Amino acid sequence: MIFLRYYCVRYVCRDHTQNNMKTWNEKSSTEEIRRRFDADVERFSNLETGQQSTVDAPLHLQLIVDAIACLHPQGGHVLDIGCGAGNYTLKLLEKMVPASCTLVDLSAPMLERAAERVGKVFLGAVKTVHGDIREVLLPEGRYDTIMAAAVLHHLRGDNDWDAVFGKLFRLLKPGGSLWISDLICQEQKAVQDMMFNGHYGNYLAALKDSSYKEAVFAYIDKEDSPRSLNFQLRLLEKVGFSSVEILHKHLCFASFGGIK
């Protein structure tokens, strides 16, 4: 019985990128992810170098802040989860003056850097919350805008995804919006192989060389468990968002959101 249960859990918990067949247990733990980002603050303090492996990183960033600015020109209360060194909040501050900025990150050094950078350009209230988005306590019905850039692909099983999307929905005010920019996968294995190993692999090799491509692939294999755009759009609707928007999709990266 115990053996059967163990086997089923291992079978179900496969990486949806289908680039590999790692189980969740073989992926980086939350602690390992935290340690890796603790040591990578400098790189993530610059969008150009921090997100080099992200196709169209500056465009995703621009589209997200433009969508927020046109939906919420008054600013309001902004929450940036997995804020890293604060790139998304900083870009948003170029377009608007929010009532407050709340920054959440697993990594204390990242969070400190984000608070320092945001505090230099924003004179209003900057609140920092150190911890895992699955666990941190935040006020429900408070935020006009939530940004989640390059962070949700660290979630693992369906329960994680359901719980976090539901939580983010509850944190928003009615009319508020959630914006996600992230690594995604395709739903069909053959299409995923074509997109990821083929096109994305070529993109990475052309950016630098094949050893860079292998390093990025190894890192994704170990650390990330992205879901498809379709899965996430369906989940946004399932947890209650009344409208969803796709801003951009190019190879394995997409920007999209939901309006409460």
Ligand SMILES: C[S@@+](CC[C@H](N)C(=O)[O-])C[C@H]1O[C@@H](n2cnc3c(N)ncnc32)[C@H](O)[C@@H]1O
């Ligand atoms: C790839 S960086 C992206 C940073 C920033 N959003 C950007 O786009 O520049 C991902 C960040 O998410 C944080 N992170 C990863 N898993 C997290 C979790 N479960 N809860 C909160 N933060 C998390 C990491 O510590 C890291 O700073």
